[in-house]
Amino acid sequence: MSEQENKNPISTSTDQEPPKPKKKQRPAPEKIIPHSKDMDATKHRVHPRFVTGKYQNIRVFSMYAIMVFFLILPWIRWDGRQAILFNVIEPKFYIFGATFMPQDFYFFAFVFIIAAMTLFMVTVYAGRVWCGYACPQTIYVHLYQHIEKWIIGERNKRIKFDKEPWSVSKAAKLLAVHAIWLLISAITALTFIALITGTDYLFFNGATPFFMGWGKMTWIFFLLITFVTQTNAGYMREHMCVHICPYGRFQSVMFDKDTLIVSYDYERGEPRGARKKGTHPEGYGDCVDCSMCVQVCPTGIDIRDGLQVECIQCAACIDACNEIMDKVGYPRGLIRYTTERQLVEKQKTKVISPRIFAYIFVLGACITAATLVAVGRSPxxxxxxxxxxxxxxxxxxxxxxxxxxxxxxxxxxxxxxxxxxxxxxxxxxxxxxxxxxxxxxxxxxxxxxxxxxxxxxxxxxxxxxxxxxxxxxxxxxxxxxxxxxxxxxxxxxx
The missing domain is CATH 2.60.40.10 (Immunoglobulins)
Known part of the structure; x- marks a missing residue:
């Protein structure tokens, strides 16, 4: 039997029954000793395994549709002019034929309020779907990690690659990874700057090559945005979500018992343990302790430990667990989107609540005000x-x-x-x-x-x-x- 099969908790052998799990006793509170992992301040690099499934298909489609839209946005024309142009030098903002000047900035206040209120309402009812499906940080990290996978290999190979001593082969692969990262970072910087200075100035300024026609500030912002993109997506990765982004911190105060979150069904899954394929030994839960939910997590957490601030609700663990459940012949949904009221209290989720009417009222008022302001703009x-x-x-x-x-x-x-x-x-x-x-x-x-x-x-x-x-x-x-x-x-x- 191969090493991989020995590590697989879903055993196919029929010679031996797995031992019955021992009932764990919780120690007294005063005797609880922090786990060595919790006391370790070192954050190891996360190399997630890539998985396919219903939620990952939705996620990949939404993320890269947003990225493609961002990249083509500066090239969209409207009435002979760049459709979206935030000219901060004049200053004038051109948005699909409408021109906004400093006197019109109160209109953008309505736009920001609407965006914030929408995010809050979505968070209350659907959790951190923004983080998992649409956040630019998530999109770029996913892309950069895929580039590592294409050049270095799957998760186990990437982990082994990090521990290998330096060699010509390792240096060549790292050079290829960083070169592609740098190219994507530069394209991102050009796109950002094109939304501010315009594509005509940036690419069609008459100079050969085109970047010889840039001013000093253009070069400064190009290098700065390239560096920030490379650092965030290539190195910061989950650190940005866990330690820097404030959304992950204050979202916990917005959750309630009816918020849709990614959860592990503790009662159904515990006690966990390996077993023969196609069997369900007495005393075991449905969790086969395969650790696939941990391996696919982009922030490196174990969803079985409960809801954590690091969870971005990408649902990779749901697709991975469902795949394992299919293999062992158990029902899907050991890890799933659910609510605390449904999972813990065994009650039906309350969709209609006074809070939703409050959000709808505030959003409706802001959208109405913004529409009236936009329509009533004097020429x-x-x-x-x-x-x-x-x-x-x-x-x-x-x-x-x-x-x-x-x-x-x-x-x-x-x-x-x-x-x-x-x-x-x-x-x-x-x-x-x-x-x-x-x-x-x-x-x-x-x-x-x-x-x-x-x-x-x-x-x-x-x-x-x-x-x-x-x-x-x-x-x-x-x-x-x-x-x-x-x-x-x-x-x-x-």
Missing amino acids: LEMEIRHDRKQLSTVGRDGLIENSYVLKIVNKTNEKQIYKVKLEPVEGLTLRSRFKQLPLQANEPYDLPVSIFGDASKITASSTPITITVYTEDGQYSASREDVFLYEQKSKNKP
């Missing part, structure tokens, strides 16, 4: 700033002058010609440097204007005024109110 933005240095002056002609700056923003995607007028007020006239102001698409401009008043017709020290900016064709207009100030001197003063 013409205008602000008035009074000259604070000198509120009013009196010229030689006896006219009182107030100076203003009109901040005009053309938020349309077409060139517009604007005009400025003062709504009629007796004794006041408006003078502008330009009779017409042409602005390109999404172009802002600060236009200085002056309002002159006839002292003989102005009786108040503060007169309300309204300035209107409108397009030449009359399609768009915006009005803002301010005041005309006149400091009248007392006749009793010398």
Whole structure:
């Protein structure tokens, strides 16, 4: 019998019955000694075994669909422009034909609130599915570990490879692994930068090769993002999920008895132990103690020890355990998606609760507000700033002058010609440097204007005024109110 067969807990021999498991007695609390593994601060590198199954098929499809979408996102065009462009230099954000400027950042506040509330609601009812199926850290770690598998081999070979002394063969394999990692990291960095600077600047800047046309900051961010990606996915891996990412820490306070989590059925599985294939010895549970659930875990935990903060709910242990259950002829579901209420209390999971209505209400309110803000965005933005240095002056002609700056923003995607007028007020006239102001698409401009008043017709020290900016064709207009100030001197003063 081979060494592999000797290690297999599912024995095919019929000569010998496995010994009955001894009942374990829990020691008194004061006599509990921490396990040496728990006292060991050294974190060994995790080399998970890759498994196939229903959940892993869903997981692989969702992860790499997200990655492909991310990589092609900068190349999507809309109305002759890059569809998604976060130009932080100008700053202007272009999202499928809509242009957002600093004045519109409150709209992104709604987007972030909606994303956060959605994540919280999903966590309450489905656990950490984001971590297992969609998190970028999980996606890249899975890809980088697959590259190790393609070049070095399966789990046992990778573990043995780490312990091997240095040789030409080992150095060549490591060089190949790191070269492919570096290539993926560089492509990731280029994609990130293309969403900020644009593909035209990054790849079609006229230089040969294209990277010779980059500026200093482009190079700095390219090298920085490449380094961070390489470090996170190649070295940090599960450390990022366990020690750095805050989501894994606060998600435990969001769980309740009805949260869907990956759980091991302790009552059905214990006591665990090896047995002959196709038999179920008396006194044993369904767990054959094959440790496959541990070998496939990307964070290296044993799900049989209960729910742990390191669990990202990737469901690899479910697929691995189901495969073993099929082989030994036991029902599936020893490890499964379930809830505490269903697993421990043997009651039906409560899907409808006051909490879900609270989440739906808050999400509905945020989505409605964001929709109204997006639909109600004015294509013409205008602000008035009074000259604070000198509120009013009196010229030689006896006219009182107030100076203003009109901040005009053309938020349309077409060139517009604007005009400025003062709504009629007796004794006041408006003078502008330009009779017409042409602005390109999404172009802002600060236009200085002056309002002159006839002292003989102005009786108040503060007169309300309204300035209107409108397009030449009359399609768009915006009005803002301010005041005309006149400091009248007392006749009793010398």
